[in-house]
Amino acid sequence: MKTAATLEFRHVRKEYDGAPAPAITDLSFAVGAGEICVLVGPSGSGKTTAMRLANRMLEPTSGDILLDGRSVMARKPADLRREIGYAIQQIGLFPHQTVAGNIGTVPRLLHWDRRRIEDRVFELLDLIGLPAEMARRYPAQLSGGQRQRVGVARALAADPPLLLMDEPFGAIDPINRERLQNEFLRLQARLRKTVVFVTHDIDEAIKMGDRIAILKEGGRLAQYAPPAELLMEPADRFVEDFVGADRALKRLALQRVRDIDLWKAATVRVGEPVEQARAKLAAADLDIMLLVDDAARPVGWLSETALQGERVRAELRSSAEPVVELDDILRDALADLLMAETQYGPVVDGSGAVAGVLSIEALSHALTTEPDDLPSPTELIPGEDAAG
Amino acid sequence: MSGLLVLAQIVPRNRAGHQTCVQRNGFCPRWIVDNIGNYKEPFLRHVELTVLAVAFGFAIAFALALVAHRRRWLVGPITAVTGILYTLPSLAVFFLLQPITGRGVTTALIALTAYTLLILFRNVTLGLDNVPAEIKDAARGQGFSDRQLLWRVELPLALPEIIAGLRIAATTTVGLATLAFLAGAGGLGEPLFDGGEGINFQSNVVVAGGLCVLLAIALDLLLLGVQRAASPWQRARG
Ligand SMILES: Nc1ncnc2c1ncn2[C@@H]1O[C@H](COP(=O)(O)OP(=O)(O)OP(=O)(O)O)[C@@H](O)[C@H]1O
Ligand SMILES: [Mg+2]
Numbered sequence: 001m002k003t004a005a006t007l008e009f010r011h012v013r014k015e016y017d018g019a020p021a022p023a024i025t026d027l028s029f030a031v032g033a034g035e036i037c038v039l040v041g042p043s044g045s046g047k048t049t050a051m052r053l054a055n056r057m058l059e060p061t062s063g064d065i066l067l068d069g070r071s072v073m074a075r076k077p078a079d080l081r082r083e084i085g086y087a088i089q090q091i092g093l094f095p096h097q098t099v100a101g102n103i104g105t106v107p108r109l110l111h112w113d114r115r116r117i118e119d120r121v122f123e124l125l126d127l128i129g130l131p132a133e134m135a136r137r138y139p140a141q142l143s144g145g146q147r148q149r150v151g152v153a154r155a156l157a158a159d160p161p162l163l164l165m166d167e168p169f170g171a172i173d174p175i176n177r178e179r180l181q182n183e184f185l186r187l188q189a190r191l192r193k194t195v196v197f198v199t200h201d202i203d204e205a206i207k208m209g210d211r212i213a214i215l216k217e218g219g220r221l222a223q224y225a226p227p228a229e230l231l232m233e234p235a236d237r238f239v240e241d242f243v244g245a246d247r248a249l250k251r252l253a254l255q256r257v258r259d260i261d262l263w264k265a266a267t268v269r270v271g272e273p274v275e276q277a278r279a280k281l282a283a284a285d286l287d288i289m290l291l292v293d294d295a296a297r298p299v300g301w302l303s304e305t306a307l308q309g310e311r312v313r314a315e316l317r318s319s320a321e322p323v324v325e326l327d328d329i330l331r332d333a334l335a336d337l338l339m340a341e342t343q344y345g346p347v348v349d350g351s352g353a354v355a356g357v358l359s360i361e362a363l364s365h366a367l368t369t370e371p372d373d374l375p376s377p378t379e380l381i382p383g384e385d386a387a388g
Numbered sequence: 389m390s391g392l393l394v395l396a397q398i399v400p401r402n403r404a405g406h407q408t409c410v411q412r413n414g415f416c417p418r419w420i421v422d423n424i425g426n427y428k429e430p431f432l433r434h435v436e437l438t439v440l441a442v443a444f445g446f447a448i449a450f451a452l453a454l455v456a457h458r459r460r461w462l463v464g465p466i467t468a469v470t471g472i473l474y475t476l477p478s479l480a481v482f483f484l485l486q487p488i489t490g491r492g493v494t495t496a497l498i499a500l501t502a503y504t505l506l507i508l509f510r511n512v513t514l515g516l517d518n519v520p521a522e523i524k525d526a527a528r529g530q531g532f533s534d535r536q537l538l539w540r541v542e543l544p545l546a547l548p549e550i551i552a553g554l555r556i557a558a559t560t561t562v563g564l565a566t567l568a569f570l571a572g573a574g575g576l577g578e579p580l581f582d583g584g585e586g587i588n589f590q591s592n593v594v595v596a597g598g599l600c601v602l603l604a605i606a607l608d609l610l611l612l613g614v615q616r617a618a619s620p621w622q623r624a625r626g
């Protein structure tokens with residue numbers, strides 16, 4: 001089995017018995033291997049229906065769904081489902097089985113031998129960051145967040161090439177939801193599964209999706225695009241409203257400081273000839289010099305009096321704060337600037353050396369121009385290294 | 389048990405005792421010690437009747453519940469039929485059956501078994517119905533077949549309700565089996581109403597009735613123990 005499969009919907013229609021209108025009218029889209037495709041849209045737009053068609057929890061009225069180029073209709077539903085991870089908002093852990101029993105569900109259905117199942121359970125517990133002792137607990141003895149993690153581990157147990165997730169973090173408080181989202185993205189950076197992720201929260205969609213499918217009533221695809229494109233060029237009024245009036249701000253969450261054109265700073269050291277310093281200033285984008293130490297780390301902004309002698313003296317006008325990092329998300333960097341009530345701040349690289357200057361002006365310029373290469377969500381997880 | 393006492397008044401056979409305590413119709417420990425051996429056989433028969441009736445009843449009710457689990461429309465009719473069997477007075481059943489099965493254990497067992505069906509069917513059905521939809525959905529989504537879903541998820545989760553049904557069935561059958569002697573099947577009803585010093589003799593009532601109560605409690609605790617052992621997850625809350 002491959003680690004990630006492609007998924008394609010071809011003119012899929014789904015009518016529920018007795019319903020006046022089809023839940024899905026004519027849906028076509030394709031998800032690349034290893035991508036997170038988020039289905040988002042208002043309540044009743046057919047997100048859950050679309051997702052459940054993929055593993056034949058529902059049968060399409062017409063059209064076809066291809067998993068790795070092969071019609072799911074040609075497969076036995078139970079066999080197909082064992083190959084597709086399935087995680088839902090209500091989790092549906094088996095209360096009569098321990099955490100280990102729950103995680104081992106699909107491997108048991110696939111008749112793995114005991115040893116292999118056991119190893120896999122502990123591997124997954126480690127992957128989702130739960131201590132190994134939890135293996136013997138029952139779901140009733142876990143917190144909501146822990147249960148949700150176990151639900152994800154269970155869905156991943158047999159290493160399925162496709163993962164279906166229906167509002168998996170919907171019932172979790174905001175702080176834990178964010179943590180779970182980040183954990184999942186970190187996991188995904190390693191696993192590179194194909195994921196269909198359902199949510200009705202556009203912010204979650206923007207955060208999690210490589211591509212977002214916005215559905216409107218009747219399962220009609222309003223737009224299918226990467227998050228930045230959705231925010232830059234909403235296809236119609238519906239998408240515009242759905243992504244919200246603050247879509248320009250939302251884009252800030254999609255880019256890192258390193259992704260935009262930074263200002264060039266005049267960095268000078270104490271004892272440097274003033275003439276040389278002034279030459280640097282002429283080539284810089286702002287008319288104030290940044291004093292750095294021997295390791296090129298920012299010390300502070302120089303005052304005019306520092307330049308009155310032959311050589312640069314350590315006389316500061318203001319401290320270097322806020323210092324932002326190349327890896328910071330633009331939203332956080334902007335917040336830092338606003339909090340410090342300043343128009344600009346030095347940007348440092350991983351070693352702490354100055355790499356440029358971020359200014360409000362540079363930020364607003366970035367927001368109004370098309371980015372050429374945007375990072376994928378797994379590269380935007382705050383805190384830890386994306387490589388996990 | 390008030391029904392039993394009413395019945396007891398219809399069949400009082402008070403034989404005069406030979407000891408003073410007995411003549412006084414008192415509570416006579418010595419008499420009990422002397423006569424306890426006479427209760428052994430009725431007691432064992434009582435156990436046999438109860439256990440077999442509940443076992444047969446469970447086998448039938450369980451099978452019916454599984455059939456009705458797939459074909460929901462059967463729940464109504466099965467509940468109606470077992471409901472009628474439940475309300476039929478056992479005495480009437482004994483007399484109705486006698487021309488066919490004669491007097492004896494078979495007749496009594498049929499009547500007692502029929503009596504347990506409603507309780508057991510209802511509890512198995514209830515237990516299966518109470519399994520949360522999201523758990524079944526998760527199981528199906530994971531690739532369980534209908535059969536695997538039933539045996540690995542639904543039935544284990546229904547176990548507490550199923551055993552609760554067995555406990556009610558067992559205790560009520562212990563009481564009802566005191567009438568089995570009327571069908572010629574023996575049991576503790578025999579010494580209680582008919583044997584020894586009769587229903588009006590206190591020591592006899594204490595022993596025969598006490599054995600019934602003990603049996604009911606023992607079966608109840610046994611089933612409770614089974615439930616505890618079979619569903620450790622139920623205690624794992626908190
Ligand atoms: N089993 C069903 N029978 C009949 N109609 C259904 C059934 N399930 C869903 N529908 C209808 O199909 C449409 C799409 O439902 P679906 O559950 O896919 O929406 P959704 O986008 O997941 O909504 P939500 O955000 O509320 O979960 C709705 O109009 C819903 O009422
Ligand atoms: Mg839904």
